[in-house]
Amino acid sequence: METPPSSLLQRVKLNQIVLAIALTVSSLLFGMAGFMGIEHYRPVDAFYMTVTTIATVGFGEIHPFSESGRLFVSFYILYNLVVVAYLVSAFSSFIFGGELRKIYKMIRTDQEIRRFSGHVIVCGFGRNGRRAYQELRASGVRVVVIELNQELMKSHADGQTGEDYDGDGVAGGNIYTVAGDATTDLVLKQAGVERASALITALPKDADNVFVALSARALNPRLKIIARASLKTSESKLLTAGANSVVMPDEIGGSHMAKLVVRPEVIRFLDLISGMSADRLRLEEMSYQQLRRDLRGRSIRELDVRSLTGATIIGMRTAEGSLLVSPPVDYVPLDGDVLLVLGSESQIESFEVQFRQL
Template sequence: MLHRLNINRLLLAITLTGLSLVFGMTGFMVIEHYHPVDAFYMTVTTIATVGFGEIHPFSHAGRLFVSFYIMYNLVVVAYLVSVFSSFIFDGELRKIYNMIRTDQEIRRFSGHVIVCGFGRNGRRAYQELIANGVRVVVIEMNQELMKSHAEGETDEDYDGDGAPGGNIYSVFGDATADRVLKQAGVERASSLITALPKDADNVFVALSARALNPRLRIIARASQKTSESKLLSAGADSVVMPDEIGGSHMANLVVRPEVIRFLDLISGLSADKMRLEEMSFEQLRKELRGRSIRELDVRSITGATIIGLRQASGDLLVSPPVDYVLASGDVLLVLGSEEQIETFEVRFRQL
């Protein structure tokens, strides 16, 4: 928003200068009957206050016009100088260049994820997506919030997916506006996470995003239970309520602490991080398709474990039978360490 405001100030200064030029030429041509070239010359010398003198002596009306015209231009020139000074000495030109460059980069994105809101939930979602090599565009109104986060990160934290200069690919504006969503590439995105503080805003974002991209996967944050049905009706595929999840998590730490510690391992909240990965039948190497889970022998080859399987029908099988033969539409859920999952990806994923 701040960059947009500064650009508007620059455009206003240029517009006022152009209007002053047109106004001066018109005055000299109408009052003193100057030729357009002479009128342009007199206008420029008057604005610049160089005092080269008149082409011919002014009439009383001409002198009054020039007097008021000079006073008007003192204000215009002072404003123009102040705007250009801020652009030169405050680094605004560099910031605008980076903003334009980032916008051009975003226009080339396809299949990326949009995160609306960079509060606690949005920031955590962004970090998790970046850690998994996903390209992300953030929509946020508060530039200072984005700046404070960027200053606390190193270039390595972005793993090459950051914007020019190590910053986050971001669009500053109201995520509920269609123009802002389009600027973030919503029509080409694969998923959108809306984590704005107000449920009503999240409903509006889901509604607008669904209209702009019917194929978009939308995950929405909700504070109130009553907002869940509204978000689903607006087009959200999934609704997450952080407060309810947090309360349930704390209660489960009392009644089943080891289960929660295991889930923390999978989610990356624990120091000994494990990774839960999925691989669809279509992503499996062609020569491995049509084999049973026993024949794939994932555990012996990689050390990772197949803990679940979602069938094409939508049914979820926990610890699927070893004689089950994978079919089109099936998705394997595999658990292991980072090293084990990387080995699994190399040995089983279609290149």
């Protein structure tokens, strides 16, 4: 996978620091070796003379130099002028350029993610990944984004309010980001995959999504994995790799446009549910275990959801896995059933207040 410019720049800056430290240590060792070999200084005296020479403080020699010693010191001072200049330049850029602050924020955010449990991981912050993130955050779900190209994160934050991103792999505000390749186990673990409840992999390449699904399933067998695919042939591979569901945006988009021609009102109604329209409806689910204890054992007629809240039970998934559309009013929800309720935002909130187990 190609390394984006921002990540490459950070790597170059870090390499400059490592090189500056290596040059300083090698210069120190070289100076000690020179003083010990030419002037026959003891190690402690050689170290002292090396440090004073590098620092150019001019405390004087322990004993007068020989001609070879003076020649060595002259060239050694010229060499260290270059080394010290490079060292100061590298560290100044690192500190005043904000790199030190970025490292601190990376450590802080990593510690915060370590405390997450039951969160959702979104791999890839392209069009599909960004949309998934926005929907999850709108539903109050805690999300960790894995993205290699940090310019995508910065461009998103620039257009948002209440969210901040510094372009360093660490997010401010509510965006928690791990900068790295989602196909590697190390990055997935850094995002807390072992403690996550679900993972959405929306990387551009199907092969990368297959690899993410395979790795994530091995790290967390209970994880719910939703994968993006561009090709129909990739669907079976993703399911075999461990994905629970596969979404093909291109096929969905084409089907959506065609149905706008033949069944436009149906699509407009679906847009209300999906949040694509301004007058948004909310489709919520509530399992039998989430239902208030005193309401369990009652039929749909006795629950009287519509009269009490204005919302409507439009479907139900039974414990056996079958889906009932407009379930009979005399049906009594059982353990393992899941109610599907449709209504406006206020109606669903009223439904949850009156029917959800606290």
